[in-house]
Amino acid sequence: MAAEHESPLEQFKIEPIGGEIHLFGYNVSFNNSALWMLIVIGVITAVMLLGMRKQAIVPGRGQALVEFLHDFIANMLKDNVGPEGKKYFPWVFSIFVFVLFSNLLGLLPHAFTVTSHIIVTFALALMVFITVTVIGFARHGLHFLSFFVPKGAPAWLLPLMIPIEVISYFIRPLSLSIRLFANMVAGHVMLFVLGSFVVPLGLAGLYVSGLIPLAAIVAIIGLEFLIACLQAYVFAILTCIYLNDAIHMHH
Amino acid sequence: MDAQAARYIGAGIAALALGGAGIGLGILFGNFMNGALRNPAASAKLFGNMMLTFALVEATGLIAFVVAMLILFV
Numbered sequence: 001m002a003a004e005h006e007s008p009l010e011q012f013k014i015e016p017i018g019g020e021i022h023l024f025g026y027n028v029s030f031n032n033s034a035l036w037m038l039i040v041i042g043v044i045t046a047v048m049l050l051g052m053r054k055q056a057i058v059p060g061r062g063q064a065l066v067e068f069l070h071d072f073i074a075n076m077l078k079d080n081v082g083p084e085g086k087k088y089f090p091w092v093f094s095i096f097v098f099v100l101f102s103n104l105l106g107l108l109p110h111a112f113t114v115t116s117h118i119i120v121t122f123a124l125a126l127m128v129f130i131t132v133t134v135i136g137f138a139r140h141g142l143h144f145l146s147f148f149v150p151k152g153a154p155a156w157l158l159p160l161m162i163p164i165e166v167i168s169y170f171i172r173p174l175s176l177s178i179r180l181f182a183n184m185v186a187g188h189v190m191l192f193v194l195g196s197f198v199v200p201l202g203l204a205g206l207y208v209s210g211l212i213p214l215a216a217i218v219a220i221i222g223l224e225f226l227i228a229c230l231q232a233y234v235f236a237i238l239t240c241i242y243l244n245d246a247i248h249m250h251h
Numbered sequence: 252m253d254a255q256a257a258r259y260i261g262a263g264i265a266a267l268a269l270g271g272a273g274i275g276l277g278i279l280f281g282n283f284m285n286g287a288l289r290n291p292a293a294s295a296k297l298f299g300n301m302m303l304t305f306a307l308v309e310a311t312g313l314i315a316f317v318v319a320m321l322i323l324f325v
Contacts, residue, residue, distance in 0.1 A: 183309070186313050
């Protein structure tokens with residue numbers, strides 16, 4: 001039993017492609033994660049360029065997709081940040097599209113999910129965090145520090161409130177990255193575990209009993225497509241909310 | 252007790268946190284249905300907020316999943 005008992009985390013293994021490369025004592029091999037990041041970038045570029053190739057008044061399928069993505073993020077920025085947010089559209093759009101396509105392409109069989117590694121999502125979240133903090137200080141100067149002082153709180157509570165506000169501010173990149181990474185890992189592990197039930201259950205009982213986990217997989221993969229889009233949406237909208245905090249401070 | 256057995260028990264206990272996420276999702280979807288049925292015109296606006304909150308609530312349950320996986324495999 002032990003031989004075929006493969007770990008469900010096996011699918012997230014990073015393997016070098018075309019030999020290992022060591023540079024200045026670091027392992028900088030080209031691996032499957034980097035390959036899939038390049039594939040994601042390539043697919044995004046292809047979709048965008050094909051969609052914008054000929055600009056018709058009545059959009060075709062490709063153009064409608066690109067216009068939908070554009071309007072979706074533009075409206076999200078307008079609703080959450082306001083007119084000042086328009087300047088940051090390319091940034092939020094890039095984050096959203098990259099996360100969305102990594103999640104969706106990761107659902108292909110034998111694909112590698114780029115966002116299932118915490119180092120990737122944490123790098124993205126840290127980039128959001130640092131950018132937002134820099135924007136806050138650039139717009140408000142040292143006055144931005146008053147963001148950590150809740151308005152209307154009684155003075156004797158401030159020694160307690162300020163540390164809580166500071167901690168909750170610095171925990172943002174962690175919660176942002178763990179949310180995306182855990183969702184992706186949990187979804188793929190769930191699919192793997194259900195998939196490993198199909199053949200043993202079919203062989204153990206009647207042959208039709210293997211259909212039960214198979215039907216569950218069909219349902220779960222639909223849920224996974226929803227989660228893939230939803231997590232990209234959540235990542236983008238939380239970026240907008242953090243941006244709004246930095247630009248407008250106390251709402 | 253065998254260390255491996257203790258690991259399995261620990262991973263099972265960590266999975267209990269999913270109960271909390273379940274309660275949270277129940278409250279969330281219940282209240283969404285409540286609001287949407289009382290005022291169907293507002294349900295489209297509520298839906299977006301509900302999806303955002305759904306992801307936030309689900310994430311707490313997933314952190315328990317991460318803990319269980321860390322206990323089992325790391």
